[in-house]
Amino acid sequence: MADSLASPAGPPRTPSLAAAKRRPSTAAMLILAGLALIVAIKLAAPILLPVLTAALVALLLNPMVRGLSRRWLPRWLAALMVMSALGGVVGLAGWLSYEPARELADRSPQLAWQFKRKVEGMMHPLSPAERVEQALNTIETMGKSERERSRTVAVVEHPIGLGERYGGLLGGLAMGVSGIMLIYLLLVFGELLFRRIVTMAPTLADKRNTVSVVREIQSDVTRYVGTVTLVNLGLGAAVALALYGAGLENPLFWGVMAALLNYIPYLGPMLGAVLLVAVGVLQFDSAVEALTPAGIYLFLNMVESQLVTPLVLGRSFSLNPVVILVWLLFWGWLWGVPGLLLAMPLLVCTKIVAARSEMLQPFALMVER
Template sequence: MGEQLTLEHAITRNALLGILVACAALTLMAVAAPVTTPILMAAFIAAVLRNPVRVLVRWHLPRPLAALIVFLGFLSAVGILAVLVYDPAVRWVGEAPKVISKIEQSLSPIKDTIEEAQDTAEKLEKATELGADNAAPVRVKQTSLLQRVFDTSRVFLAQVAVTLVLALFMVAFSAPLIPPSLTDRFGPRGQRVRASLDEIEWQMSRYMSALAAVNVAVGILTAAAMYALGMPTPILWGVLAAVLGLIPYIGPLIVAVVIGCAAMVTFDTWTAMLMPVLAYVIINLIESELVTPMVLGKVLTLHPVAIFIFVLLWSWILGLAGAFLAVPILVAIVITARNLLLEDGQTLSEVMLRAGGLRPVDRSLVVAGPTPPAK
């Protein structure tokens, strides 16, 4: 019985210690978000581009040259898409007042009810006022909108530049971050760590490449469906579906809402308005329920609740970039745990015990407890 209590106390202690360390690390990353975001985004881009670089290296091209070719191709593709969607995006931004007006007309009964409730609340508040407040109002000096946009744009452009340069370095140089001479000093365990890190890098690259390919296919199908249904600027909706599709749950919801708002302005009948949204929802369901599990299931299976929690957590820490990086970070954590922690059939409890310097005892003693005396 005493051994069982010792095991439970050690597991609880190590679990609490791990939670404290994780909270401290997440807080540090949130505080240092301007520095953390470019590093994580660069690692994500490098993971996607690493497989094409390997293909060119197999064709006997030097790795730096192969990385430069793939990176320039990636930047060219992003630039072409930006040029294609810039004018349509500006057009739809200009249509925003019209969209809002049409939505307000559709929701006018609900709006009238809310306004009546607000008027009633204001009357009750005035009736219960005891006296006027003669204190002088406090005026807060606010920064102009132009200055805020300039400051935000300057920081954003600096982060983009750092992200691209760092991603190019990560792809071009194949030397590991931890040199083999350091891991070899720890004997077989150090060699296993080095082999596990190589496997993590390979699996991450394959997962991210497959995920990017699936989202590109979703974007192409969405653009084709919007074109067939008569929606204007189908390329814009395809790019939006491909990019926001990297954000689980939240991204497809945003795409469906935006397509629905655009359809309300474009068409006059409810059937025509709903068809684009329905087409995108069908494409997204096929991708999420059939294609993605079939393509990525052999690599890694992630729990939907864990994905949702990570999206919320990293959105809070890093903003929009955190929403994009939530799934890659979860994939890296799961692969690291499988390769470096849960080895040789170990359970999580045994790993936590070893982290605390204790040696697990026979499981039969913990489960069954002491043998009862014979009658």
């Protein structure tokens, strides 16, 4: 009777269900893995940045080195010739831009004050009486005695070691030399290293797929960056000529800046327009003349981005603007300005790899316009 009145026990919980509840979900594990990967990439920037930059430059120069090596030139000599030519071009651009950039940096506090005064003058023009009063105030300020304007300044000297004095310079020099050596070694021994990697694939199909993906990445990235470089050089030349016609000082420097900033879609042209507005305000008196350089720059950039680049690159490199902007913000947050410059080649490489993978194909479809 007691047995019959006892409440029936519920169905026993299967061990598999209990284990499933104890086991973390796949989505949580993927999120944690993604966050860990982002932190690792950010912390490894001093190593990854030179390696990725050298790999990208070697990828771009490899077709020229391969072409020269087929004409009975040793590969080491072909790589040396190509890198010497590239170094000459970069050195010439740096030499042309150094003096104007140094002058802007030295005069930046004075230029900021002049910019503020000129903007206030354009927005609120002074009457003749106010101009006279302002001039009198300036003369009175300049005529103050040295005693009234003097300030007591305490200077505390402490010994500076060699590490504090030259540590940053030596670190940057070492990184630059290491990057150049890595580019040269990749150009000379990159093909051999690639063949060794292919032999590690387990099956013949995997070997063929690896070769196909790497060749496609090299071809598309070389085509993309090479075409964008030629377009940017043309844009820089057009901007320099147009700004020279508009009467802006140092038009060659601003042409070089326009070519460099155009490697960063959307954000680069915006920064260039802001800088040209500031320079125009400093150099010219009227608002129309001050805004003319930025207007010329934006017009030429619009022609390049909406007509020239899509016509030259074609549909295969038409990418979603929203994805591009988010991608730029992400890599700029991770690595700063170098991240912004490397963002677009990395996006092209990621799109090519994603298009060949069944798991990552949704990302490739999302990136396309």
